[in-house]
Amino acid sequence: QVQLVESGGGLVQAGGSLRLSCAASGRTFSSYAMGWFRQAPGKEREFVAAISRSGGPTLYADSVKGRFTISRDNAKNTVYLQMNSLKPEDTALYYCAAGNRYLPPSNALRYDYWGQGTQVTVSS
Numbered sequence: 001q002v003q004l005v006e007s008g009g010g011l012v013q014a015g016g017s018l019r020l021s022c023a024a025s026g027r028t029f030s031s032y033a034m035g036w037f038r039q040a041p042g043k044e045r046e047f048v049a050a051i052s053r054s055g056g057p058t059l060y061a062d063s064v065k066g067r068f069t070i071s072r073d074n075a076k077n078t079v080y081l082q083m084n085s086l087k088p089e090d091t092a093l094y095y096c097a098a099g100n101r102y103l104p105p106s107n108a109l110r111y112d113y114w115g116q117g118t119q120v121t122v123s124s
Helices: none
Strands: 004-007 010-013 018-024 033-039 046-051 058-060 068-073 078-083 092-099 118-123
Touching: 004 092, 018 033, 018 092, 018 118, 033 068, 033 078, 046 068, 046 078, 058 068, 078 092
Parallel strands: 010 118
Antiparallel strands: 004 018, 018 078, 033 046, 033 092, 046 058, 068 078, 092 118
């Protein structure tokens, strides 16, 4: 069992930056691939970024590539999402997820554990 708690969301102007954190409980954090997803009002949840168990391979949605960076610190049981050059269309509730099901990293069904989300609002 893994519990995930996101933090770091807030209100920021377009062009600004935020760093989201996702703290995981339990001793098995390093055995899980991690992902970030987001959901805007009236829209489906969408993939943002994913990182392997070791922190090596990463994957990004085209919409955030070059602006967002996912990283993890297995010693601190934490995964991060550095978001730069934010746009109003990045406004959403951001979730972190942990899991290892044999599915692509961008597929939400890969992940068994989800946090409650942290709100990111980007004003124009």
